[in-house]
Amino acid sequence: MMILQSQIASILLNGLQQGAIYALLGIGLTIILGTMEFLNLAHGALYLVGAYTGLIVFQETALTNGLLYNSGITSIGFEGGFLAAIVLVPIVGFAVGLLMERFVAEPFYDRPETDQLLVTFGLALILEETVKNVIGGNTFQSIAPSTVFGVNVSQPVSLPLVGLFPSWRLIIIGFAFAVIGLTYLAIERTDFGLVVQAGTRDSEMVRLLGIKINRSYSLVFALGAALAAFAGLIGASIQTVSPQIGTTQALVPAFLTIVVGGAGSVRGAIAGGLVLGVILSAMTQTYSQWAQIVLYLFVALMLIFRPEGLFGTAEVGE
Amino acid sequence: MSSDPAERTDDADADAAAGTPPEGSEAAADAAAAERAAAAKGGDHLLSIEDVDAYYGQSHILRDLSLHVEEGEICALLGRNGAGKTTTLRSIAGARPPDVRDGVVRLKGEAITDRSTEDVSSLGISLVPEERRVFPNLTVAENLHLSDVARNWSNVVGRAISMDHPGMTTEEVYEVFPRLRERASQKAGTLSGGEQQMLAIARALKQDTDLLMLDEPYEGLAPQIIQTVEDAVERIADMGTTILIVEQNAVAAMNVADRAYVIDQGAIVFAGDSEELRDDETTRERYLGV
Numbered sequence: 119m120m121i122l123q124s125q126i127a128s129i130l131l132n133g134l135q136q137g138a139i140y141a142l143l144g145i146g147l148t149i150i151l152g153t154m155e156f157l158n159l160a161h162g163a164l165y166l167v168g169a170y171t172g173l174i175v176f177q178e179t180a181l182t183n184g185l186l187y188n189s190g191i192t193s194i195g196f197e198g199g200f201l202a203a204i205v206l207v208p209i210v211g212f213a214v215g216l217l218m219e220r221f222v223a224e225p226f227y228d229r230p231e232t233d234q235l236l237v238t239f240g241l242a243l244i245l246e247e248t249v250k251n252v253i254g255g256n257t258f259q260s261i262a263p264s265t266v267f268g269v270n271v272s273q274p275v276s277l278p279l280v281g282l283f284p285s286w287r288l289i290i291i292g293f294a295f296a297v298i299g300l301t302y303l304a305i306e307r308t309d310f311g312l313v314v315q316a317g318t319r320d321s322e323m324v325r326l327l328g329i330k331i332n333r334s335y336s337l338v339f340a341l342g343a344a345l346a347a348f349a350g351l352i353g354a355s356i357q358t359v360s361p362q363i364g365t366t367q368a369l370v371p372a373f374l375t376i377v378v379g380g381a382g383s384v385r386g387a388i389a390g391g392l393v394l395g396v397i398l399s400a401m402t403q404t405y406s407q408w409a410q411i412v413l414y415l416f417v418a419l420m421l422i423f424r425p426e427g428l429f430g431t432a433e434v435g436e
Numbered sequence: 437m438s439s440d441p442a443e444r445t446d447d448a449d450a451d452a453a454a455g456t457p458p459e460g461s462e463a464a465a466d467a468a469a470a471e472r473a474a475a476a477k478g479g480d481h482l483l484s485i486e487d488v489d490a491y492y493g494q495s496h497i498l499r500d501l502s503l504h505v506e507e508g509e510i511c512a513l514l515g516r517n518g519a520g521k522t523t524t525l526r527s528i529a530g531a532r533p534p535d536v537r538d539g540v541v542r543l544k545g546e547a548i549t550d551r552s553t554e555d556v557s558s559l560g561i562s563l564v565p566e567e568r569r570v571f572p573n574l575t576v577a578e579n580l581h582l583s584d585v586a587r588n589w590s591n592v593v594g595r596a597i598s599m600d601h602p603g604m605t606t607e608e609v610y611e612v613f614p615r616l617r618e619r620a621s622q623k624a625g626t627l628s629g630g631e632q633q634m635l636a637i638a639r640a641l642k643q644d645t646d647l648l649m650l651d652e653p654y655e656g657l658a659p660q661i662i663q664t665v666e667d668a669v670e671r672i673a674d675m676g677t678t679i680l681i682v683e684q685n686a687v688a689a690m691n692v693a694d695r696a697y698v699i700d701q702g703a704i705v706f707a708g709d710s711e712e713l714r715d716d717e718t719t720r721e722r723y724l725g726v
Contacts, residue, residue, distance in 0.1 A: 309585045312578055316571045323569045326529060328557030328586035328643060383573075 124281055129400045135287060135356060137395020138294035142349035143368055144375030144387030145301055146342025152318025152382030153331070153338055156223055157231055159238040162369025163245040164211055164343045168350025169359045170249060171210045175203040176261045200263030200355070204293060207351040208344040215343020219336045242364060249361045257360040262286055287356065294352050298388060301345065305384045314338055318382035346372075374417045380430015389428050481542075482507045482678050483528065483561075483647055488539030490527045497523045497534055499702040505647060510669075510679045512693035512710070514686045514724055520702040521682040522566060525649050529563040530556035543647070558590040560601070560646035564653065568636040572625025576616055579624050579635055580606050583642035601677055602644050609638045612668055630661030637668060641677075648672065650681045654688050666692060686724040690714060698723045
């Protein structure tokens with residue numbers, strides 16, 4: 119009995135971490151799809167950018183080698199490359215998102231969806247190949263912080279029911295949900311969020327009310343990109359990093375998430391991400407070879423029996 | 437829509453080719469002449485549309501259409517399904533499509549044809565579109581608050597043209613539609629059709645509106661709800677807001693309107709007082725089926 123309980127607790131904890139990644143990816147994809155009616159297949163590439171930026175920042179700010187070490191800055195007590203990455207990665211993602219919106223997405227807003235798919239998928243491939251050429255196609259070990267806020271987090275902590283669990287992963291889960299929570303509040307409690315919510319349903323009606331929603335587009339796009347990059351950093355802390363992760367670990371799961379949650383719904387992206395995360399974690403810890411099959415089967419069943427998702431409506435941008 | 441010549445009258449067909457309004461009836465000729473005279477007077481009208489041609493893709497929908505709306509009146513635009521009523525409102529509102537390729541839309545004499553949808557709205561033209569289009573995922577109060585957001589976010593635009601009718605406060609809107617106060621914290625998607633229509637009108641009233649355009653506000657509503665909405669429209673008109681109302685239900689519209697236009701095949705075929713239209717059996721039977 120205790121074994122079963124501890125297994126369930128462990129599944130939930132791991133599911134939370136994986137689910138947080140899916141939710142972060144799904145929120146960005148769903149608000150961009152909803153407000154701009156823009157299908158962004160390069161969304162996974164932003165995850166890739168986040169993971170590699172995290173990797174680089176993490177390495178260059180480490181205490182024993184890298185940029186900071188070589189320039190002697192470590193003597194002023196800057197430690198915890200992961201904290202630096204947590205600040206820098208979303209900023210890089212935000213900047214890349216702004217550029218992407220301005221130069222790739224914006225010219226394609228009024229084009230057919232197939233054109234949007236082609237151009238963003240092309241961009242995803244270009245970014246992936248660029249990473250391969252510049253950094254290399256080899257696989258990097260996941261990055262795990264040893265200290266956070268000066269506290270040693272490399273030792274596992276003993277949790278009730280779960281047993282030993284890496285303490286830094288608890289902290290990462292905490293960070294992820296703090297970001298998800300802030301995003302949720304921004305969408306639910308601010309005028310900007312109200313406009314985004316309205317825009318996900320009927321952006322023309324928002325404009326008919328006299329609201330310049332186009333100005334919000336670049337901000338929405340950049341925020342979505344920052345969240346995806348942040349998800350990449352979280353992902354890089356638990357999984358190996360290679361140029362393919364943008365597609366396999368990010369783009370496809372992000373679409374699954376909004377299928378489950380409902381296109382255009384932030385609440386749905388959070389719920390959908392967590393549901394998928396827990397399913398994946400449960401299968402991985404029990405019948406891991408069936409994990410992917412069960413995951414896709416679940417999404418297929420959702421499409422058949424509840425095509426509008428948990429929180430969405432069948433139509434987007436009507 | 438009008439790509440099939442067999443569906444049109446011979447007169448209209450020939451006129452469309454020549455690029456002039458149809459003159460299928462004497463009333464149509466009068467209507468066109470009256471509009472030209474009105475247009476010649478210039479900026480006297482709150483709104484004027486002059487010789488507008490609008491397209492959906494390759495389909496030529498509005499053909500050399502002209503009409504005007506005077507300050508303080510209720511003006512009705514009547515016509516059958518597919519006659520071009522909604523296209524006319526969308527052309528005024530700056531919504532695209534349609535693509536307005538020729539002609540000009542003026543608000544208080546100033547051309548607004550090429551302005552964006554949000555600019556036209558900020559300049560004082562509110563459209564309550566067909567199907568209400570309230571935001572179903574937001575509460576009634578949030579739907580109404582969006583109009584405040586619009587005002588807070590609009591800065592430079594709208595200065596060129598003075599705003600004679602500042603928007604109502606939420607409190608004032610609730611006085612017009614007490615039902616909305618009761619439903620304030622309810623999601624708009626859970627409202628009845630009539631309540632959604634009230635909400636759609638209410639949020640337009642919260643905007644700084646000189647001209648309120650209503651697209652088939654009675655469509656799909658139960659008779660007693662139609663009465664409520666009709667009363668509200670009259671109250672709004674009494675407060676001095678100019679209204680352009682589009683209807684398929686000609687009888688309902690003629691009850692509230694001071695003046696009416698009849699549109700057919702994308703061109704005006706009648707212009708005159710509501711009484712004139714009531715007396716003009718030929719036009720009514722031919723273009724409105726009543």
